[in-house]
Amino acid sequence: MTPTITAFERSPDRGRGLARDMRVRWALEEVGRPYDVRLVSFGEMKQAAHLARNPFGQIPTYEEGDLALFESGAIVFHIAERHGGLLPAEPNARSRAVMWMFAALNTVEPPVFDRDLVQILERKEPWYEARMRALEDSIRTRLGALSRHLGEADWLDGDFSAGDLLMATVLRRLNGSALLADHPNIAAYVARGEARPAFQRAFEAQRAVFEAASGG
């Protein structure tokens, strides 16, 4: 059965693959699983049909037969658990890969995501500079820790895993920033993720949606 995911009809990132459907597309590409996409507008996301898929009214969602899931981390985990290639077989290594999934979404993503949000929503507020400084300090602390852990390794723990997939999607938001440039090993890690054929296919698929919506 082909799963159906939801994605923005017109992504606010203008096709840069920063919306959270990108993670799910990438995971499905890594495991070689075809999928359908239902595009939703911002208005539709708050209507009953979509709220039945995700009570929080966000994308992505994942529908497969009787199963309906939301939360990109949980969807990636579901895909990783049912197919080979995204989680190690050895039980302890598998627990560590899951640990990096949570680390990506709970320790690294919050300040990285807030930084983007503040840049858009709070640029004219009197507290803008102070807020950005605090967020960037917080990001710097986390990137420093991540950089020391990664060292010269290709991936966070052995082979590429769902933990790397989520971490790379989080860190991509910092592409082009001094924050990332301060850590060449992390910049190379992100580039390594982006160079994977599965990432490329997922990226092109989401980009095509944005271009079609823009008539471009």
Place this chain on the structure above:
Amino acid sequence: MTPTITAFERSPDRGRGLARDMRVRWALEEVGRPYDVRLVSFGEMKQAAHLARNPFGQIPTYEEGDLALFESGAIVFHIAERHGGLLPAEPNARSRAVMWMFAALNTVEPPVFDRDLVQILERKEPWYEARMRALEDSIRTRLGALSRHLGEADWLDGDFSAGDLLMATVLRRLNGSALLADHPNIAAYVARGEARPAFQRAFEAQRAVFEAASGG
């Protein structure tokens, strides 16, 4: 083998069980697993011995033989995966329980945690009122969605699961607030979690640490 977790030597929540070791203690109590605790000071958390357990220098960590984990969500998942009682056996229900784990930590926790942080760190800043208003709006939106989903059910999806465990630990931070009082079904849900004998045992254990540290 008895696992060892780390916790604050002197928790900044003054024994209210809001630190993230509480989740791990609760999960271990639910599955009936004894554990040892290594207490760490704020200074020790940033030193090499602790950074080897968690490069981000936070608590809790979890050590069991050759396995060392950090990230409370990942530790709770590890415990849930290896013991009965915290994840349903049916595969789709299990994927949904994992979904609620991610929803607790990625959708609900960020604004709830930030509200506590802002109350402590930004109370004297000129932007304090505006920041709190934005955070509370964000929390209200999420609680509204959660309340509609929960309805009159006891738990988020069937029986109590690791998803409820994490969600309840996140929502407890709002105990006593108008935000929670606006949704009696969520307040009752949190109280239902707190009434579980395993929660009570975990709560008393972390409280005893704080009282010993305070000489109280």
